[in-house]
Amino acid sequence: LLKTVVAPGVRMSLKLHQDHFMSPDEYEELPALYEAICKHEEELVISHEGDPAWRSAVLSGMPSLLALRHVLDDGTDEYKIIMLNKRYLSFRVIKVNKECVRGLWAGQQQELVYLRNRNPERGSIQNARQALRNIINSSC
Numbered sequence: 001l002l003k004t005v006v007a008p009g010v011r012m013s014l015k016l017h018q019d020h021f022m023s024p025d026e027y028e029e030l031p032a033l034y035e036a037i038c039k040h041e042e043e044l045v046i047s048h049e050g051d052p053a054w055r056s057a058v059l060s061g062m063p064s065l066l067a068l069r070h071v072l073d074d075g076t077d078e079y080k081i082i083m084l085n086k087r088y089l090s091f092r093v094i095k096v097n098k099e100c101v102r103g104l105w106a107g108q109q110q111e112l113v114y115l116r117n118r119n120p121e122r123g124s125i126q127n128a129r130q131a132l133r134n135i136i137n138s139s140c
Helices: 002-022 030-043 052-060 098-113 131-138
Strands: 044-046 064-073 076-085
Touching (some): 002 044, 044 052, 052 064
């Protein structure tokens, strides 16, 4: 009874509560509430990130995932709602010459060792015009 009725009800109430903050008047009518619950049951998986249902939902390509994450950070006890939505992105994959990468890494080593610049947000990285150099140097 707990796993089949109570837990799914609590999960759905979490999502409806989150939706209520986005649009407070959306679920005042019962048919709208019923439609939202039916839609969420079809398109949304609500579970813990370590749950096997979460993994199978990711592998099956569910359009939306929702989880409640418990975070203990510096003595603060917080819960965070994690909402993942599937969407398509277009990007290009490029190949970088390994000598180029070694040269950029050598330049960063020169700044760190010889110029004694220990700041992780070094100006030479932040002021670079090309994002590729930022990505390569951030891996140093």
